[in-house]
Structures are given as C-alpha cells and as structure tokens.
Amino acid sequence: MTNEQLNSGNPRVDIEYRRKKNAEEMRHQVISFALMIFLTLIAFVAVAYEEFSGWFVVPFILLLAGVQVIFQLFYFMHMSHKGHEAPKLFMYAGMVVAFVTILCYTTIIWW
Amino acid sequence: MSTIAQKKGFGATLWDYLTTVDHKKIAHLYLIAGGFFFLVGGLEALFIRIQLLKPNNDFVSAGFFNEILTMHGTTMIFLAAMPLVFAFMNAIMPLQIGARDVAFPFLNALGFWLFLFGGIFLNLSWFMGGAPDAGWTSYASLSITSEGHGIDFYALGLQIAGLGTLIGGINFLVTIINMRAPGMTYMRMPMFTWTTFIVSALILFAFPPLTVGLFLMTFDRMFGANFFDAAMGGNTIIWEHFFWIFGHPEVYILILPAFGIFSEIFAIFSRKRLFGYSSMVFATVLIGFLGFMVWAHHMFTTGLGPIANSIFAVATMAIAVPTGIKIFNWLFTMWGGSIRFTTPMLWAIAFIPSFIMGGVTGVMLGSASQDYQYHDTYFVVAHFHYVIVGGVVFALFAGAHLYWPKMFGTMLNEFLGKITFVLFFVGFHMTFFIQHFLGLWGMPRRVFTYLPGQGFETSNVISSIGAFLMAAGVIVLLVNVVITSVKNEKVGNDPWEDGRTLEWALPSPPPYYNFKQLPLVRGLDAYWLEKMDGKKGMTPAEPIGDIHMPNNSFIPFTISLGLFIAAFGAMFHGDEGNTWGVPVLIFGLLFTLGSMFVRSIKDDHGYHIPKKELLDDKDLGGKA
Numbered sequence: 249m250t251n252e253q254l255n256s257g258n259p260r261v262d263i264e265y266r267r268k269k270n271a272e273e274m275r276h277q278v279i280s281f282a283l284m285i286f287l288t289l290i291a292f293v294a295v296a297y298e299e300f301s302g303w304f305v306v307p308f309i310l311l312l313a314g315v316q317v318i319f320q321l322f323y324f325m326h327m328s329h330k331g332h333e334a335p336k337l338f339m340y341a342g343m344v345v346a347f348v349t350i351l352c353y354t355t356i357i358w359w
Numbered sequence: 360m361s362t363i364a365q366k367k368g369f370g371a372t373l374w375d376y377l378t379t380v381d382h383k384k385i386a387h388l389y390l391i392a393g394g395f396f397f398l399v400g401g402l403e404a405l406f407i408r409i410q411l412l413k414p415n416n417d418f419v420s421a422g423f424f425n426e427i428l429t430m431h432g433t434t435m436i437f438l439a440a441m442p443l444v445f446a447f448m449n450a451i452m453p454l455q456i457g458a459r460d461v462a463f464p465f466l467n468a469l470g471f472w473l474f475l476f477g478g479i480f481l482n483l484s485w486f487m488g489g490a491p492d493a494g495w496t497s498y499a500s501l502s503i504t505s506e507g508h509g510i511d512f513y514a515l516g517l518q519i520a521g522l523g524t525l526i527g528g529i530n531f532l533v534t535i536i537n538m539r540a541p542g543m544t545y546m547r548m549p550m551f552t553w554t555t556f557i558v559s560a561l562i563l564f565a566f567p568p569l570t571v572g573l574f575l576m577t578f579d580r581m582f583g584a585n586f587f588d589a590a591m592g593g594n595t596i597i598w599e600h601f602f603w604i605f606g607h608p609e610v611y612i613l614i615l616p617a618f619g620i621f622s623e624i625f626a627i628f629s630r631k632r633l634f635g636y637s638s639m640v641f642a643t644v645l646i647g648f649l650g651f652m653v654w655a656h657h658m659f660t661t662g663l664g665p666i667a668n669s670i671f672a673v674a675t676m677a678i679a680v681p682t683g684i685k686i687f688n689w690l691f692t693m694w695g696g697s698i699r700f701t702t703p704m705l706w707a708i709a710f711i712p713s714f715i716m717g718g719v720t721g722v723m724l725g726s727a728s729q730d731y732q733y734h735d736t737y738f739v740v741a742h743f744h745y746v747i748v749g750g751v752v753f754a755l756f757a758g759a760h761l762y763w764p765k766m767f768g769t770m771l772n773e774f775l776g777k778i779t780f781v782l783f784f785v786g787f788h789m790t791f792f793i794q795h796f797l798g799l800w801g802m803p804r805r806v807f808t809y810l811p812g813q814g815f816e817t818s819n820v821i822s823s824i825g826a827f828l829m830a831a832g833v834i835v836l837l838v839n840v841v842i843t844s845v846k847n848e849k850v851g852n853d854p855w856e857d858g859r860t861l862e863w864a865l866p867s868p869p870p871y872y873n874f875k876q877l878p879l880v881r882g883l884d885a886y887w888l889e890k891m892d893g894k895k896g897m898t899p900a901e902p903i904g905d906i907h908m909p910n911n912s913f914i915p916f917t918i919s920l921g922l923f924i925a926a927f928g929a930m931f932h933g934d935e936g937n938t939w940g941v942p943v944l945i946f947g948l949l950f951t952l953g954s955m956f957v958r959s960i961k962d963d964h965g966y967h968i969p970k971k972e973l974l975d976d977k978d979l980g981g982k983a
C-alpha cells in the first residue's frame with residue numbers, strides 16, 4: 249500500500265484476469281441487489297400486515313436494515329476486497345465506541 | 360513556478376499564507392495562532408492568580424472571574440494546546456514518513472481556517488456582552504440558565520473550531536495510511552508519527568460526541584429545545600456524558616503527541632535507539648483504546664451508582680499500566696546512552712518526574728471513594744495541571760526548540776532556552792505543587808475568593824508567585840524567538856547532529872516539495888541507518904521525475920468565513936426585536952455552501968514541477 253502511484257506503469261497488465269474478476273463482481277452485485285429489493289419488500293409486507301404487533305415489526309425491520317448495511321458495505325462499497333483493512337478496522341472501532349456509549353446511556357442514565 | 364527563493368513583499372507573503380495548502384506553511388499558521396492564544400490564555404491565568412493572591416480580593420468581580428476562568432480553560436485546551444500540537448504534526452509528520460504533503464492539502468488548510476475562525480469567534484465574546492462563564496466543561500444546568508450570549512459563543516465557536524480539528528484528524532489518518540515512503544512499514548514509523556496516527560483516530564471518534572453535545576446545547580439555548588432541561592422532560596446529565604466521552608479522550612489527544620515528541624528527544628539526545636519500540640507502539644494503542652472506557656471517572660459524584668463507579672474506577676486505573684510501560688522505556692533509553700543536555704532534553708528529563716506526579720494523583724482520583732473527598736477541590740486542579748503542563752506544555756516547549764530549525768531554518772539560542780526552562784520549571788512546581796495541599800485542606804475549585812484565617816493565605820501567595828515565574832519564562836522564549844529571527848543564521852540539514860528520522864535528512868526548512876526523490880526506508884530511524892553506513896543522505900527510491908503539486912486556494916478561507924458569519928446570525932436571531940439574525944444565518948450558510956460549490960465544479964488539477972527544474976536545482980539533497 250505504500251505510496252501507490254496513480255498511473256501504474258503498464259495498462260495492459262493482467263487484463264484477462266481483470267475481466268474475469270469484473271464478471272464475477274457483477275454477478276455478486278446483481279444477486280445482492282435482488283436480495284436487497286426482496287428484503288425491502290418483506291419489510292413493507294411486515295408493516296402492512298396488520299396481525300403483527302409493533303413489538304415484532306420494529307426489531308424485525310431493524311434487523312433487516314442491519315443486513316442491508318452489510319450488503320451495501322461488502323458488495324457495493326467493495327469492503328470485501330483487499331486493501332480495505334484500515335477502513336474496516338476503523339469502522340469496527342467506531343462501532344465499539346458507539347456500542348459502549350449506547351450501552352452506558354441505556355444502563356446508567358435511562359434506567 | 361520557480362524554486363529559487365525570491366524576496367517577496369509583505370502583501371504577497373500575506374496572500375501566500377492566506378491561500379497556502381503546503382503543510383509546512385500551515386504548520387507555521389498553527390504555531391502562530393496557537394501561540395497567540397497561548398499568550399491570551401496565559402494572561403487570563405495571571406489575572407486568576409492575581410485575584411487569588413490574597414483573601415477577599417476585589418481585583419475582578421465574581422462574575423468577571425467566572426468568565427476569565429472559563430475562557431482560560433477553554434482557550435488553553437481548544438485554542439492553544441490543540442493547535443500547537445497540530446503545528447508540530449503538520450510540520451514534522453509528513454517529513455517523517457517521507458511524503459511530499461498530507462493526503463488532502465486543501466482540507467488541511469480548511470481545518471486551520473475553521474479552527475482560527477472558531478477561536479476568534481469565541482474570543483469576540485469579550486467585546487460583545489461577556490464571555491462564557493460556566494467553566495470549560497459548561498455543565499448544562501448551569502450553562503442553559505447563564506444570562507447573555509456567553510455560552511452561545513462557547514457552543515458556536517467550539518462547533519466551528521471542532522469541525523476544523525476533525526477534518527485535520529481525518530487528513531492525518533489518510534496520510535499515514537496511504538502516503539508512507541517505500542519501505543516505511545507501520546513498524547518502522549517514528550514514534551511521533553505513531554502517536555499522531557493514534558491521536559488522529561482518537562479525534563475521529565471523540566469529536567463527534569462533542570459535536571452532538573454542542574448541537575443539543577445550541578438548540579436548547581438558541582432555538583427553544585429542551586434536551587437538558589429536566590423540568591421539560593430533558594436530562595441534564597446527558598451533557599456531562601457527551602462532554603466527557605469527548606473530554607477524556609481529548610486529554611489523551613493532547614498527551615500522546617507529547618509522548619511522541621519526548622520519545623524522539625530521548626532517542627536523539629541519548630544517541631540510542633528508542634528502548635522497547637514495539638512495546639511503545641503497543642502502549643500507545645492501548646492508551647488510545649482504554650481512553651474511551653473511562654470517561655465517567657469525571658462523574659463519580661453525580662450519583663451513577665456503585666456498580667458504574669466501580670467499573671469506571673477499575674478501567675481508569677488500568678490506564679496507568681501502559682503509561683508506566685512508556686515511562687520505563689524512556690528511562691531505559693537514557694540508560695547507558697551518551698546523553699547531551701540540550702534544551703529539548705532538559706524539558707524531556709524534567710517531564711518524567713512531573714508527569715509521574717500527575718499520574719499518581721490521577722490514580723488517586725480514579726479510585727471512586729477517594730474522589731468524593733477530592734472532587735471539585737484544588738487537588739483536581741493540581742492533578743490536571745501536572746499532567747497538562749508537566750506533560751503537554753513541556754512537550755510543546757521541547758518541541759519548539761527541537762523543531763525550530765526544521766520549521767524556520769534557524770536555531771533558537773540554547774542559553775536563553777535553558778533560562779526559559781529553569782524559570783518555567785521552578786514556576787510550574789511552585790504554582791501547582793502547593794495546590795495539592797490547598798485542595799486537601801478544603802479549598803474548593805472555581806471560587807473567585809476566599810476568607811482570611813482559613814490557612815489558605817500563604818499557599819496562595821506562593822502559587823501566584825510561581826505563575827509569574829512561568830510568565831517570565833515565556834517572555835524569555837519570546838525574546839529568544841525575536842533575537843533568533845533577527846540574526847537569521849541558517850543551519851544545515853541536521854543541526855542537532857544526531858537526528859535519526861527522515862526529517863533530518865532534508866534541508867532546514869525543506870523545499871516546498873519536501874523530497875525531490877522519495878527516499879528508500881531501510882528500517883526504524885531511517886536517516887540514522889544511512890549515516891551509520893557512512894552515507895550523506897537517503898538512498899532514493901525513484902528516479903527524478905516531474906512532481907505533481909496542488910495549487911493554492913483561497914476557498915478554505917471563504918468556507919470558514921461563511922460559518923463564522925452564520926454563527927452571528929444563529930446567536931442573535933432570538934434577541935428581542937432582532938430582525939437581521941435569520942437572514943445573516945442563511946447568508947452565512949449560503950456563503951459556505953457557495954464556496955464549496957465553486958470548489959467542486961472548478962477543475963483544479965494542480966501543476967507539475969518539471970523534471971528539468973529539479974535537476975537544475977543544485978543546493979538540494981537527494982543526490983545519489
């Protein structure tokens with residue numbers, strides 16, 4: 249990672265490999281896009297269906313939202329690729345800090 | 360563009376600094392602005408000590424005392440210590456990792472101007488109806504009922520300045536992750552770069568809670584919200600939590616760069632590799648992590664309950680472990696080294712016992728049941744001045760002497776430097792040591808006066824005399840700066856002769872593109888390794904080629920100016936019969952957004968320094 253130059257020498261390096269990689273990438277994106285639409289539909293159905301109580305629907309939707317975030321990060325923002333270790337580390341660290349904060353607020357301020 | 364130094368007129372120089380995106384010039388700006396606020400904060404401190412010189416003093420009124428006290432703390436933390444630390448980070452860190460600039464030069468400038476406008480805004484409160492007066496912590500029940508606009512200045516000013524700091528922190532993170540020279544692995548980074556890295560991460564996570572807290576405060580005070588008003592269903596404790604979730608990491612944001620500077624100094628002037636480098640890195644990371652788990656030790660007496668208090672007490676004491684690791688490593692670095700007692704080294708050596716005393720009182724305060732006795736007395740005042748002055752301010756002085764040649768190309772006078780040190784060191788201990796006892800005897804913190812016959816008189820006199828000694832030390836430093844600048848004797852690459860890291864391989868000050876050819880780093884203390892192999896400079900890692908440079912820009916200034924204007928609108932719009940507030944608020948925000956818009960649609964690809972020009976330039980390093 250040290251100091252990568254923007255225009256790396258030869259443009260035709262491993263073009264075959266890149267093409268294959270891109271095709272695979274595309275497939276992942278289409279699949280996860282379809283899944284995300286599907287999850288969104290489920291969320292709408294859950295709200296529209298009157299038998300479910302709010303105590304079920306709200307956590308359920310939040311769960312779906314969490315899944316969507318993961319899809320978004322890993323497939324559309326390429327977090328699964330190499331070279332994203334630092335952003336990942338910082339996101340996890342941020343989640344830990346946020347989690348501790350919320351835990352603390354819920355336990356010692358609000359209850 | 361020519362690289363040949365030309366004598367420029369005052370106007371041209373001023374414009375250059377207003378538009379610069381060069382990390383070295385931004386470092387100058389931070390140093391000057393931070394230094395100015397340091398003097399302002401120091402003046403406020405002297406007023407405090409004059410007022411407390413004798414019982415029942417009426418040098419200032421009670422209300423004015425609160426304003427001075429609040430502004431002293433706020434100024435010193437946010438407008439003096441932070442920017443001065445940023446000055447050294449900007450000046451040195453990119454050189455240490457072998458980069459030509461930070462990752463986002465434009466944002467770097469933006470960060471500075473936001474800080475400066477925030478700072479100016481805060482200090483304008485003196486002339487516009489009174490400064491904030493609820494302490495630098497601005498606890499909510501007090502601050503939402505504070506009369507006038509003081510607290511509004513606090514909330515808005517810190518919001519703007521804090522935005523600048525956040526931007527700066529992110530910028531340093533990206534720089535260190537992406538722009539290290541070939542061979543500069545993480546575990547070869549100099550200690551100061553490591554601490555800059557961790558501190559930037561702390562900034563990234565600690566400033567958002569402050570931002571949120573300040574926004575809630577802003578809305579409570581200026582837009583009729585009730586987040587902190589218990590009578591309206593709000594909760595005043597939330598402010599304290601937000602403030603300290605930010606506030607405790609903030610004290611580590613200040614002290615870690617100080618640790619970094621001292622680590623460099625100990626290695627340079629003991630002529631030895633830093634002892635236990637990897638454990639130093641580990642300790643730094645651990646301190647950064649634990650720093651987020653301890654904030655409630657500032658709130659033991661608010662009634663969190665025994666379980667919460669115990670958890671936070673244990674976590675707090677755990678921080679002493681990595682800090683201890685560091686202290687031992689510094690001692691072992693000196694052990695067996697051939698020590699030179701230069702001015703920076705004197706500060707570094709004095710730092711160890713001073714800081715340990717602050718750490719010990721910290722652990723005392725961290726034990727929750729004891730804290731019920733100490734809390735809100737002068738004991739706490741003594742504690743945090745021992746860590747902040749004995750740690751951070753000592754490091755800033757040490758760093759100023761150490762890096763002055765790298766930043767300005769001249770050496771500060773060593774003799775005057777040592778006088779500064781002696782005056783300040785003696786003054787510091789005189790002022791604050793006795794305050795431990797004042798606290799134990801029961802003198803409360805943040806009182807504007809005390810009664811005679813309580814046994815506080817002599818100690819307060821001693822404390823005040825010490826403050827004047829510190830002021831004398833600072834004045835000697837200013838004289839030193841003036842003399843050095845007038846004499847203007849330029850020095851070479853490595854004026855301390857024992858420089859170990861990359862910055863000492865460059866001319867002082869470095870050319871505006873830093874490295875003609877990026878250096879090849881072969882280990883920790885890269886420059887020292889080359890020197891030991893009998894080489895004059897670094898081995899280049901690339902052939903000489905065109906260098907891409909960013910263009911100067913005035914837009915960071917205008918973006919910040921817009922927010923500055925908007926802040927006035929936000930503050931005054933609620934006043935009786937005020938008609939211009941809302942338009943000014945909107946105008947200011949549009950001004951900022953407009954500037955950002957111009958920035959995004961204007962194509963600015965920077966420029967290239969042609970290879971030929973670099974080859975012609977003889978007086979620069981990088982000849983392999």
Ligand code: HEM
Pocket residue numbers: 496610611613614656657675676678679682717718719720721722723724725726730733734735739742743746747750751
């Ligand atoms: C071993 C390390 C440390 C421990 C255990 C510690 C512990 C504490 C505790 C428990 C308090 C709250 C006292 C009270 O209000 O009753 C406190 C206050 C404070 N500490 Fe430390 N501390 C440590 C290091 C530091 C460092 C390194 C700094 C800054 C560079 C620092 C700056 C402060 C400040 C500014 C306050 C006062 C805040 C205020 O109320 O205005 N501390 N410390």
Ligand SMILES: [Cu+2]
Pocket residue numbers: 606607610653654656657
């Ligand atoms: Cu703390």
